[in-house]
Amino acid sequence: MQPWNAGRSKVxxxxxxxxxxxxxxxxxxxxKKARRxxxxxxxxxxxxxxxxxxxxxxxxxxxxxxxxxLELYSETLQARFGLLDQSIGENPDPSIADxxxxxxxxxxxxxxxxxxxxxxxxxxxxxxxxSLSLQPSDPPPACVPPRILSKLxxxxxxxxxxxxxxxxxxxGYGVAYAPLSKEDIPPLEDDDDDGNGSGSGGEGQxxxxxxxxxxxxxxxxxxxxxxxxxPRGPVVVKKPTPEDELAAxxxxxxxxx
Numbered sequence: 001m002q003p004w005n006a007g008r009s010k011v012x013x014x015x016x017x018x019x020x021x022x023x024x025x026x027x028x029x030x031x032k033k034a035r036r037x038x039x040x041x042x043x044x045x046x047x048x049x050x051x052x053x054x055x056x057x058x059x060x061x062x063x064x065x066x067x068x069x070l071e072l073y074s075e076t077l078q079a080r081f082g083l084l085d086q087s088i089g090e091n092p093d094p095s096i097a098d099x100x101x102x103x104x105x106x107x108x109x110x111x112x113x114x115x116x117x118x119x120x121x122x123x124x125x126x127x128x129x130x131s132l133s134l135q136p137s138d139p140p141p142a143c144v145p146p147r148i149l150s151k152l153x154x155x156x157x158x159x160x161x162x163x164x165x166x167x168x169x170x171x172g173y174g175v176a177y178a179p180l181s182k183e184d185i186p187p188l189e190d191d192d193d194d195g196n197g198s199g200s201g202g203e204g205q206x207x208x209x210x211x212x213x214x215x216x217x218x219x220x221x222x223x224x225x226x227x228x229x230x231p232r233g234p235v236v237v238k239k240p241t242p243e244d245e246l247a248a249x250x251x252x253x254x255x256x257x
Contacts, residue, residue, distance in 0.1 A: 006085045009121050013078045016114045020071040023112060027064050031057060039173035042166065047177075054165045058157045066151035070106060070115065073099035090130040100126070101143040104134045109152055 034057050041050040076099040077084055083093045084100075092100045100122055107119040123131040134141050140149055163179045170177035 004085075004121075004125050006081075009084075009118075009125075010078075010081055012114065012118045012121055013074055013081070016112065016118045017071055017074045017078065019112050019114045020067050020074065023110075024064055024067050024071070027060060027067070031060055031064075034060070035169050036173065038166070038169050039175045042170050042177050043175045047166075050166060051162050054162050054169070055157050058161065058165060059155070062151055062155065066106065066148070067110070069145075069147055069151065070103060070110070073102045074115075074118070077103075084125075087125070090127045092126060097143060098145045101134060101141065102145050102148045104131070105136075105141065105144045106148050106152060 034053065038050050038053045038057070041047075041053065077096060080093075080096050083096055087093050087096070091097075103115065104119050104122050107115045110116075134144070167177055167179060169175075
């Protein structure tokens with residue numbers, strides 16, 4: 001076991017922060033390209049393939065959120081390096097315990113060599129028993145922050161979230177996409193069928209028909225249809241998911257569109 005080296009550890013924390021930021025930027029750039037490819041699939045009516053791509057995009061978003069958390073915890077160690085350096089034994093200072101446990105536990109799930117090296121340094125710092133206590137297990141170690149565990153959990157996006165992502169991507173790239181779920185459309189068709197032509201305009205046109213007749217009736221009809229159709233699309237696109245975390249992720253997608 002190598003002895004603790006404060007200077008080397010400080011440099012390694014800084015390197016880890018820089019690489020975490022660089023990887024996040026790379027992932028966001030790839031996500032932008034993926035959204036463009038998904039929009040092309042929707043335009044070609046390859047909806048099922050597009051939905052599978054969206055599931056992968058959501059998983060990538062979760063991974064970026066994991067990187068953001070690890071960057072935050074690395075910055076915590078950088079800001080409180082004095083406490084890290086002075087920690088003795090197998091228990092980190094409470095003010096840095098979450099950061100240490102998060103990095104040791106989650107670093108293997110990333111491709112960052114700099115973070116792997118920082119993990120090894122922290123494991124050497126706090127000893128073998130501390131390292132063994134942070135091995136993957138069921139249930140997971142109690143000291144690992146729940147936010148980290150949520151990003152590492154095996155997760156299949158619900159169909160509502162996939163549709164919301166797909167609708168927002170299609171709207172962002174000007175591609176027509178109408179999810180086939182929900183019962184909003186059938187009731188509207190039933191109402192139109194009940195009216196059937198002149199019957200549907202009987203009561204509604206009594207008010208407007210007195211003022212507009214003949215060909216003038218055709219002029220407001222498309223305008224009314226556009227106004228009624230306009231709110232319908234955004235309602236489906238922006239419908240929040242049951243979980244606050246998923247809703248926040250959807251807002252994140254729109255902000256990076």
